[in-house]
Amino acid sequence: MSKKKLKVSAIRNGTVIDHIRPGKAFSVVKILHLDETDETVTITSRVASKVSGTKDIVKIEDRELLTEEVSSIALISPEATVNIIKEYEVIDKRNVRLPDTIENILPCSNPVCITNHEPVVTVFRVERSRPIVLRCHYCERTMQEKDVVKVLG
Amino acid sequence: MVQDIISIRDLEKADIENALLTAADMERFAEKGTTMAQGKILSTLFFEPSTRTMMSFQSAMNRLGGKVIGFSDIKSISVQKGETLSDTVRMMEQYSDIIVIRHPLEGSARLAAEVADVPVINAGDGANQHPTQTLLDLYTIKKEFDTIDGLTIALMGDLKYGRTVHSLAYALSLYDVELVFVSPRELRMPHEVTEHLKEKKTPYREVVNLEDIPKVDLVYATRIQKERFADPNEYERTKDAYRIDKSSIRLLGDARIMHPLPRVSEIAPEIDKTPNALYFEQAGNGIPVRMALLSMLMGVNR
Numbered sequence: 085m086s087k088k089k090l091k092v093s094a095i096r097n098g099t100v101i102d103h104i105r106p107g108k109a110f111s112v113v114k115i116l117h118l119d120e121t122d123e124t125v126t127i128t129s130r131v132a133s134k135v136s137g138t139k140d141i142v143k144i145e146d147r148e149l150l151t152e153e154v155s156s157i158a159l160i161s162p163e164a165t166v167n168i169i170k171e172y173e174v175i176d177k178r179n180v181r182l183p184d185t186i187e188n189i190l191p192c193s194n195p196v197c198i199t200n201h202e203p204v205v206t207v208f209r210v211e212r213s214r215p216i217v218l219r220c221h222y223c224e225r226t227m228q229e230k231d232v233v234k235v236l237g
Numbered sequence: 238m239v240q241d242i243i244s245i246r247d248l249e250k251a252d253i254e255n256a257l258l259t260a261a262d263m264e265r266f267a268e269k270g271t272t273m274a275q276g277k278i279l280s281t282l283f284f285e286p287s288t289r290t291m292m293s294f295q296s297a298m299n300r301l302g303g304k305v306i307g308f309s310d311i312k313s314i315s316v317q318k319g320e321t322l323s324d325t326v327r328m329m330e331q332y333s334d335i336i337v338i339r340h341p342l343e344g345s346a347r348l349a350a351e352v353a354d355v356p357v358i359n360a361g362d363g364a365n366q367h368p369t370q371t372l373l374d375l376y377t378i379k380k381e382f383d384t385i386d387g388l389t390i391a392l393m394g395d396l397k398y399g400r401t402v403h404s405l406a407y408a409l410s411l412y413d414v415e416l417v418f419v420s421p422r423e424l425r426m427p428h429e430v431t432e433h434l435k436e437k438k439t440p441y442r443e444v445v446n447l448e449d450i451p452k453v454d455l456v457y458a459t460r461i462q463k464e465r466f467a468d469p470n471e472y473e474r475t476k477d478a479y480r481i482d483k484s485s486i487r488l489l490g491d492a493r494i495m496h497p498l499p500r501v502s503e504i505a506p507e508i509d510k511t512p513n514a515l516y517f518e519q520a521g522n523g524i525p526v527r528m529a530l531l532s533m534l535m536g537v538n539r
Contacts, residue, residue, distance in 0.1 A: 194343060196342055196343050197343050198322065198343065198344040198345045198347075198348050198362075201342055202321050202322055202348065203321070204323075204348055220344065221344075222343070222344025222345075222347045222348060223342075223343035223344035223362075223363075224244060224246065224343070224365055224366065225343070225365075226429065
């Protein structure tokens with residue numbers, strides 16, 4: 085078995101999130117709450133990519149992630165692709181696209197926003213996707229890409 | 238029709254026009270009062286003091302024939318014991334038909350409106366929004382000029398941090414106006430607001446000196462706050478440079494002067510008695526405007 089294969093072994097059924105920006109796999113896990121799941125999750129960070137230097141990959145076995153579930157990872161890795169695997173075959177491949185609203189994913193970067201002081205589910209409207217501009221539903225302040233990266237890592 | 242008044246961003250031009258028309262209609266009750274809100278109770282939840290805003294709402298509700306309960310000092314309520322805003326609002330809505338809230342945290346009024354089944358009016362959430370101020374500003378302009386369209390309006394002072402001028406610029410972009418921003422370079426109108434104006438194709442220009450203001454119909458002056466300046470001398474210079482007095486009136490001609498009050502030194506007292514001064518009338522317009530909003534949201538206006 086070659087070394088390469090060992091690193092990025094195939095899964096039988098489930099979801100493979102590929103082309104994640106290098107080092108961002110851990111944030112993807114956090115955003116998708118994969119640290120709380122019962123399924124087997126494999127995180128591969130900084131493997132060689134044919135497209136761009138290195139990339140991260142996250143695999144979730146025996147679970148098909150829904151489009152709306154994964155769309156928010158576009159916040160930190162807009163080039164990521166989502167592959168649905170059945171019996172070792174890719175049966176569906178999608179690009180991630182930011183949804184219109186982002187709920188319960190990231191804290192507001194405004195320290196005097198009510199959501200940082202009360203138990204409130206955060207809601208952001210996506211005003212622009214490239215570059216990212218989000219507006220907090222509560223304090224109405226905007227978050228830029230750099231603010232998102234700061235809070236999501 | 239909107240359920241709550243939380244942010245000027247929520248309002249469409251038709252909502253604003255409707256509120257202004259209702260306010261004009263309220264003028265006849267603003268002195269003598271009416272009984273249309275008899276039996277209704279307003280609760281004023283003031284988590285930070287703002288005496289004039291609170292009294293304006295109290296006066297408006299009293300003129301409508303309703304009653305007012307509330308607090309203006311969080312020391313007296315359970316917030317001190319660690320109660321959440323959501324819980325305080327859920328309690329108070331059991332006691333009243335409509336809620337007016339002022340809170341230092343941004344977004345607090347939006348949260349209150351989501352929690353409460355009764356209508357909620359935002360009377361200021363930190364540096365974010367104070368929509369009834371904006372509506373009374375628009376009402377004052379319309380009452381004075383019979384129109385908002387076609388006017389050239391200067392906004393002067395601290396345009397960077399001034400919540401009032403941001404909301405007003407936003408609201409004015411719904412009308413056919415020309416705007417002039419007058420401020421020191423370090424207190425210019427934020428990019429976000431000017432971008433919005435570009436999108437709405439509202440013409441604006443920026444000038445630094447009061448002397449450079451072109452012919453305008455109205456100057457909206459705001460306070461320049463000491464805490465915005467690292468250097469106290471710089472503050473003193475700036476403050477004096479944007480002071481409206483008799484000599485600046487010569488430059489401004491018959492332009493009307495508005496100010497959200499309280500003023501410090503932005504407008505000399507010698508202006509008060511001139512036909513230019515519109516700021517006390519502006520404060521008074523808070524009553525019919527708030528009567529309009531309260532009655533509309535309670536569904537008691539005829």
